[in-house]
Amino acid sequence: MMIDKLIDKIKKTQAPIVVGLDPMLSYIPDYIKDSAYKEYGETLEGAAEAVWEYNKGIIDAIYELIPAVKPQIAMYEQFGIPGLFAFKRTVDYCKKKGLVVIGDIKRGDIGSTSTAYANGHIGRVEVGRNSYAPFDEDFITVNPYLGSDGIAPFIDVCKKENKGIFILVKTSNPSSGEFQDRLIEGRPLYEHVAEKVNDWGSRLMGDSYSHVGAVVGATYPEMGRELRKLMPKTYILVPGYGAQGGCGKDLAGFFNEDGLGAIVNSSRGIIAAYKQEAYSKYGDAGYADASRAAVLAMKEDLKQAL
């Protein structure tokens, strides 16, 4: 079962860490872009090729250290069809390397439409007598604004295909409180969403945690602590570490006493580490090694904190 596979890999790597593969062209060393543009021109295809080569270098350097990656589909979708092809290549390659892949897609719609998203990303579609798994991520992120009937199709597909989801509860961005923190019967909206996540998750349990997880930003550690208690069986995906401002000492409250229950995402802090002063010695050509060093430093930071 998928959540158990993720937990097993977290234990084996001793790393409750997911690396966000959210490439921007500005992160990518010139020599990679030049080579891609030479072959495909300064086109969407060229950009997508540069993104893929850049990702591949990072994945090769870090795949043994971590349990999971989280490609943010927007960073690929911005380059249209060629970009989405690079997303698909990245997902496939990470799975081949044994990584659990969390597609950060934040989809969510009315029932029949959510079914289409679920089938396309974590399930299968039928075409005549054949069936295909188009994007085939292991987990995806989902937006709860439409309520239960928009979520149910994702859960149905998880059940059928042995996959998982993480539902947005409290997001890491500065204005997340605008709606999410508003009080309803004395409790913030995000707690009401958390309660539903508990309900939905109870229908799809793994060995000790549910296949239905939650997203709670590292940038709100006190809310994380409360939400941890409210959703004891829910795995929490924690974005916002590093570049967005969260650090190790803020994170203890996201974990349960079993040392499990949360997986912390870092994107820019890992994949563009070579651009930081601390890793500048690696230079452009050593960008992947810089990412490896940044993963090791993050592991150490979390170990100290937990």
Next chain:
Amino acid sequence: MMIDKLIDKIKKTQAPIVVGLDPMLSYIPDYIKDSAYKEYGETLEGAAEAVWEYNKGIIDAIYELIPAVKPQIAMYEQFGIPGLFAFKRTVDYCKKKGLVVIGDIKRGDIGSTSTAYANGHIGRVEVGRNSYAPFDEDFITVNPYLGSDGIAPFIDVCKKENKGIFILVKTSNPSSGEFQDRLIEGRPLYEHVAEKVNDWGSRLMGDSYSHVGAVVGATYPEMGRELRKLMPKTYILVPGYGAQGGCGKDLAGFFNEDGLGAIVNSSRGIIAAYKQEAYSKYGDAGYADASRAAVLAMKEDLKQAL
């Protein structure tokens, strides 16, 4: 400016109607699927070709009668990269036919990620010395759960590229009230979102309406009436007519006294009309003519009601 172009086309066609191009394989006549599968096999490419051919028939039959179409990207994304290519072909073809294209993508994320979605769908991306408009819809739908800093990048790109957005306020599905109707300081969440839509929209006005619109389901006519008053300068995209249960007499309250202010979507009721008893005389081969007849009937229904 984009909202003015949409209003102009609504006036010219005398049709506050948008047709949802949300194809399911089960809607598509066998002769179209057989022909596509013969060429591409029972593959994702075959499914995408069938979707495209089906769409093209409908667009050719109805483009003169309506101002706009709303392709639901999930129905394409479910077929992976080939499906998204059919989405792109559909968007391009509709624009060539003079239709305003509302990409129903319901994206929304933290700021930097929303920027990527906005660039990819209604804006441009830079690759070296070139710039591209990857999907190039005219409007897109956006999810508000992350608050202002997740919405701002969409508005910035609208301003720069002369495009528009529709923000989810009260969705058409049965469980939309689970979070959206909860009371915050005595008013439902959707009214608080509506208030923000007003704020955001005031920064980006067209001649008489804002480029920032709202989505409010036809299935909640009383809330539509209230929201119409709360957002006087906001165009309302109204899904849920027809197959989801909304009908013409429910819709008057979504419009302003100028006869403008709302555009009503029908998807299955138009594109799969030939499967209804009322249009069965058209048969499979006449599916596009059945769609044309269904558009004319919807125009008449709305005319009676308004």
